[in-house]
Amino acid sequence: MSRAQIVEMARSDLEYGRKGTQDQAKGLFKVPVSHYFDPDRFREETEKIFHRLPLVLGASAEIPKLGDFKTIEAVGKQILITRTKKGVKAFINMCSHRGARLVQESCGSAHRFTCPYHAWTFNPDGDLVAVYSAKEFGELDKESYGLTRLPCLESAGLVWVTLDPGSELDIGLFLSGYDGLLAEFGFGTWHHQKTQRVEGPNWKVAYDGYLDYYHLPILHRETFGTDIGNKANYYSWGPHTRMGRPDETLQEFEDLPDEDWPDERIMAGVWTIFPHISIASFYGGGRSVMISQLFPGDTPETSHTNQIFLMKEKPETEQQIREAEAQFALLEYVVEEEDYATGIALQKNLRLGARDHVLFGRNERGGQYFHNWVDRILETDDENLSDLFLTG
Ligand code: FES
Ligand SMILES: [Fe+2]
Known part of the structure; x- marks a missing residue:
């Protein structure tokens, strides 16, 4: 069933690729700049999101x-x-x-x-x-x-924990079936190669970047190149969003049964897990994923991210190990020097009072969806928290 849903997403990515279009939100979306630095808002997010919801x-x-x-x-x-x-x-x-x-x-x-x-x-x-x-x-x-x-x-080879010992929120309910899809990676048998830590800006400034392909060929042109494309398609289960991309080259698998579509193609893209995880695939030294695990810091302007690298097979040869290390070093550089450096400068600007909101385009539906969920959770009291995930 999960595989059928995953192949369904791939077929949708293929259709978007053929049409040369992408998934779009209904309109533009504004987020007040104060949501990124107001200390009361930050405290509320820490308490109502990070202390109440299951975290990986x-x-x-x-x-x-x-x-x-x-x-x-x-x-x-x-x-x-x-x-x-x-x-x-x-x-x-x-x-x-x-x-x-x-x-x-x-x-x-x-x-x-x-x-x-x-x-x-x-x-x-x-x-x-x-x-x-x-x-x-x-x-x-x-x-x-x-x-x-x-x-x-x-x-799905991941461990969720709720920090509130008295929480009555069922973790499976919160996951809304999304873990069934993540299970297709087979992380339970993968190898933990390394974890490295990166310091970052406000947690939502950081997380916005993980939900955004729009910036890829621009901000990361030196590291990922300009052929990477800036279009994303968004697929959501509860508050969790998987990002694919319009991809005409998937047509070579079109007539195959679901089981025969190659895993590395249908599991590609970025899988985010609300409120703080992004999983992205890489190939240095063998098939690998970087699980970015983001936590707010002690102040609204700070966060840190554990980059947890899992590899499908433990790298054995010196060359594989070297290639894996080079991949991890590149990703540390990309996130620290490109994404988070941009975020740290950006959040200083947000405080200047020059503008009262930032804008998410119709092509930035992932960010729109994320900020909507943040608002919904902040507005919901403990008694009604589970209902939020029953209704999706
Ligand atoms: S605090 Fe642990 S044994 Fe005393
Ligand atoms: Fe980025």
């Missing part, structure tokens, strides 16, 4: 084996993710005794976690299994002092 905090390939774990700081919260016999679990990385950060390493493998402060020990399921000097400490109901568990779902 990792890829399955980062913790492939039983006992593997990773830690990550997400919008000011320390998180621990473990792979247990009962699946992937997520916790606040905080000891239940007096609150120390339980796990210091960024990743590894362990069957016990011992707190560096007073040696309370937990298992990967989050249970408190040992208290140091238990007799002297006093009577304690260990079951009430496990780690604080967070809603978590592993699907």
